[in-house]
Amino acid sequence: MATIIRPRDERTQPARIVPGYPQTPLRNPREPLVRREPTLSELTGPLEVAGRVKLLGGDIAGHGAAQAIGQLMHLRVRVLDEDGAPVGGTVVEIWQANAAGRYIHPNDDDHAPPDPNFYGAARLVTDESGAFELRTVKPGAYPVPTGDGWWRPPHIHFSVFGKVWLSRLVTQMYFPGEPLNAQDRILNAVPDAAARERLVARYVPPTGNPHNALVFEHQIVLRGKAATAEQP
Amino acid sequence: MIPTGEATLGPFFPPRYVDAAANDLTQFEGRKAQGEVIEISGRVAQEDGAPLENLVVEIWQADAQGIFRHPADPRHAQADPGFFGWGRAATDKDGRYVFRTIRPGAPAGRQPHVNFMVMFSGLLRILKTTMFFEDGPDPVLSLVSNRRNLLIGKKAEPTLVTFDIRLRGENETPFFDD
């Protein structure tokens, strides 16, 4: 199946250089990016990445005596393409801070305690309807060491492969109603308000599910449309 | 539907996601890839020349016959079953990445090449570029006429190609918007 990739609306994507985010002016090209028409090379890409990487599953909240500290939550995500068609069988990588805002990573300092029952990394494959479910704890906010009061709001990181090279996506998901959302320099690097809103998960009022978990829903849309019959 | 906005990988991408074997493309599902085994290696640096550690590099390329392992390639039924075509590496403290792969053939209408993606803290969007083995007529190379030498890997040894990636500054690598 051939895929069509169209140029994106720049207002729906983050600025490359962000005031107050000191690494961005050192790491983003000075020269304008070169616009190119995708060829077969960019309109193909790795399928079945699950055969090359280790899957870790989508249940990272722990169980019983080894349960992670924090608010248990279920996140239901659907991965779609620009036609709204499900992207099934694709690898999704997920990482997040623990409930105190601490990552298990050599780069994270000791601003908050680690949780021995929370590693914070999931890796799974979407089902045929493009869906996956993550059982986790709600991540905490954490301060960025810029020294000027920037805190990252609670967020979850995603890396998604999709069907072709140009559908590859790295993004972050935010939570509704968080006061820190309004001042976050990464979320607000996206100029279009509606596009920012689409990065925020939907809160689903609890209906007494057996695990008493908070429930959130989210949608991830990858680049790409199916090529239809040629127009006359 | 409108594609989701990108965001940076951030400083905390889990180290376990870049497993040691993911930069070796010379075998797949117990089979050896056909073609000449080569190493592609390079250093990734930011504007001040400082090397960047734990930066994630991913590549995608055709097999030795120039076929992509993907149904959109009209020749994909003949793709090498021992070659997956995708790999991932993280840079070391000197900013160096290494891939072991095979020299790709020429896809229809293109020079042999390897697609690169760079993901890192401070990159709100993935940076994409393409490495070539030598100069020649190619629709992508022709777009960067005055900087095309920066997209051509250097043959350091018979089976070692070096391709440094400069995110910004002197000899800045051309990146593509597509």
Ligand SMILES: [Fe+3]
């Ligand atoms: Fe984060």
